[in-house]
Amino acid sequence: MVYHEQYSRYAGMVEETLEKLLPGTDEICPKTEGVIPEHLCASMRYSLMAGGKRIRPVLLLAACEMLGGDLEQAKTPAAALEMIHTYSLIHDDLPGMDNDDYRRGRLTNHKVYGVGHAILAGDGLLNYAYECLLENAAAYPENLRGHMLAAKAIANRAGVRGMIAGQSLDLLSEHMEPDAERLLYIHTHKTADLLTAPLLAAAYIAGASEEQIDALRRFGFCVGIAFQIDDDLLDVEGDAALLGKQTGMDAQRGKMTWPALVGVAAAKERSARLWDEAEEALGIFGERAAFMHGFAAQMRTRKS
Amino acid sequence: MVYHEQYSRYAGMVEETLEKLLPGTDEICPKTEGVIPEHLCASMRYSLMAGGKRIRPVLLLAACEMLGGDLEQAKTPAAALEMIHTYSLIHDDLPGMDNDDYRRGRLTNHKVYGVGHAILAGDGLLNYAYECLLENAAAYPENLRGHMLAAKAIANRAGVRGMIAGQSLDLLSEHMEPDAERLLYIHTHKTADLLTAPLLAAAYIAGASEEQIDALRRFGFCVGIAFQIDDDLLDVEGDAALLGKQTGMDAQRGKMTWPALVGVAAAKERSARLWDEAEEALGIFGERAAFMHGFAAQMRTRKS
Numbered sequence: 079m080v081y082h083e084q085y086s087r088y089a090g091m092v093e094e095t096l097e098k099l100l101p102g103t104d105e106i107c108p109k110t111e112g113v114i115p116e117h118l119c120a121s122m123r124y125s126l127m128a129g130g131k132r133i134r135p136v137l138l139l140a141a142c143e144m145l146g147g148d149l150e151q152a153k154t155p156a157a158a159l160e161m162i163h164t165y166s167l168i169h170d171d172l173p174g175m176d177n178d179d180y181r182r183g184r185l186t187n188h189k190v191y192g193v194g195h196a197i198l199a200g201d202g203l204l205n206y207a208y209e210c211l212l213e214n215a216a217a218y219p220e221n222l223r224g225h226m227l228a229a230k231a232i233a234n235r236a237g238v239r240g241m242i243a244g245q246s247l248d249l250l251s252e253h254m255e256p257d258a259e260r261l262l263y264i265h266t267h268k269t270a271d272l273l274t275a276p277l278l279a280a281a282y283i284a285g286a287s288e289e290q291i292d293a294l295r296r297f298g299f300c301v302g303i304a305f306q307i308d309d310d311l312l313d314v315e316g317d318a319a320l321l322g323k324q325t326g327m328d329a330q331r332g333k334m335t336w337p338a339l340v341g342v343a344a345a346k347e348r349s350a351r352l353w354d355e356a357e358e359a360l361g362i363f364g365e366r367a368a369f370m371h372g373f374a375a376q377m378r379t380r381k382s
Numbered sequence: 383m384v385y386h387e388q389y390s391r392y393a394g395m396v397e398e399t400l401e402k403l404l405p406g407t408d409e410i411c412p413k414t415e416g417v418i419p420e421h422l423c424a425s426m427r428y429s430l431m432a433g434g435k436r437i438r439p440v441l442l443l444a445a446c447e448m449l450g451g452d453l454e455q456a457k458t459p460a461a462a463l464e465m466i467h468t469y470s471l472i473h474d475d476l477p478g479m480d481n482d483d484y485r486r487g488r489l490t491n492h493k494v495y496g497v498g499h500a501i502l503a504g505d506g507l508l509n510y511a512y513e514c515l516l517e518n519a520a521a522y523p524e525n526l527r528g529h530m531l532a533a534k535a536i537a538n539r540a541g542v543r544g545m546i547a548g549q550s551l552d553l554l555s556e557h558m559e560p561d562a563e564r565l566l567y568i569h570t571h572k573t574a575d576l577l578t579a580p581l582l583a584a585a586y587i588a589g590a591s592e593e594q595i596d597a598l599r600r601f602g603f604c605v606g607i608a609f610q611i612d613d614d615l616l617d618v619e620g621d622a623a624l625l626g627k628q629t630g631m632d633a634q635r636g637k638m639t640w641p642a643l644v645g646v647a648a649a650k651e652r653s654a655r656l657w658d659e660a661e662e663a664l665g666i667f668g669e670r671a672a673f674m675h676g677f678a679a680q681m682r683t684r685k686s
Contacts, residue, residue, distance in 0.1 A: 118550040174497025193478025194553045205541040208512045212534040230516040237509040242502055246422040249498045
């Protein structure tokens, strides 16, 4: 199967699983109050089903299949990871955080449902991710330990030593002079950790070896950092095209970026090196890694 | 051991466990940035170590001991539950939710650390609760299924079919006419669910019988609803004393309350009936339930 068909196959599984897992309004509402916690459901659904690329859950499914694991067991963890990613976007967009009115051309959650329900929808998606992970673990008693380790890998990388630590330092670094160590910390935790999480979760579900786990961790880290540098580069080039000038600063945000720190050319070089290293890390998987190579090739040439 | 000594013993275990589990600043910070995600740690610690009564984790430890379970295995789940309770308070106090400047006489989290970090501290505590639950489960492989079910019981009652659903309906019901069904839904989910959660978690950790689980569920529900009605009554009496008049409305908040719905006398009667029912539910535990009876007796006569 060619890369794009394979991607669509995985992404289709993610959509289907999310649709199945999302709690229905009538489950949450008291019967006579049909209009009410509908608001909470609708708010969660609005952001979760907003047509994202589903990169993280697709990576989880692909890694599971590459390792010879049972894809059926990986669907719910994949969906749970997307819930965590989505909650982080909802909360990131809030006033007091990035205070964004739009995300991918649509109004942000709090602009539609109010700040209170955007907070609750984020909390709800985060908590529901763990409900789903635990429910799924209970459904596979013969692989309970694998599922618990997978959930732990996701929780560790989503949490206060992972993504949330990255968000914290990101928030505290606005309008500061770029600093290499600080920037690497932000990119590692805010971006790379949630790309490593699906690979490790898949590894535990599929019962991978230590050597395979190390390779996946390296792949995830390189992809994550390269992905973030490319994001910053695309922003710079977007701004430059817009403003008709070359700039190393993400002026709109006052955010620290790699191009701002080392310049556009050096940032491009670093990204290219990381993509190479990511593909090297796949060596031990041989031909089974075809999709992962395709993923890296696709990502490194993306234009948006 | 008399009731108060026993309570202090359990509460002491909770403080100790929280102190041990809370991630240290140097774990989160890059070494050279000692001042930085200290902000995230400090924000989490500020609310978590604010001297709460630790009712929920104490109930978990007490139920575990009553059921003959291993107290050591219950300490981390108890602490995790307190993290979840604390995150819900931090987010409840935010602008867009209750917008409170003070909680128990101290500035609320966002007044000290800013809205962004209050959001992150709440997210961090919620996620860290699951990290701790999963870490603890992995530490007891011989009781992995019990721990997984305990975590699931907590997650279900904290989530979008539990506490968060209650918060959502509470938020949507401000300044509305009181309505019995709606009010029971809010109290059941916003308050009772997080008091039932520790009892069920303890039951799964200790391997309790179905009959014991049903009794604990009934005890938790009655305690939760009675507790909330008493809270509303104490508010009314506080307001009445302050304003020199008897009122059934929580005027300051515009929140729906039981006294507002049925009057003070009927609310008091309902609370008394629920406390009686709670104690009845403990019947099957015989003398082992001494602490639980003490807890109910203490709660029903509280003055603040």
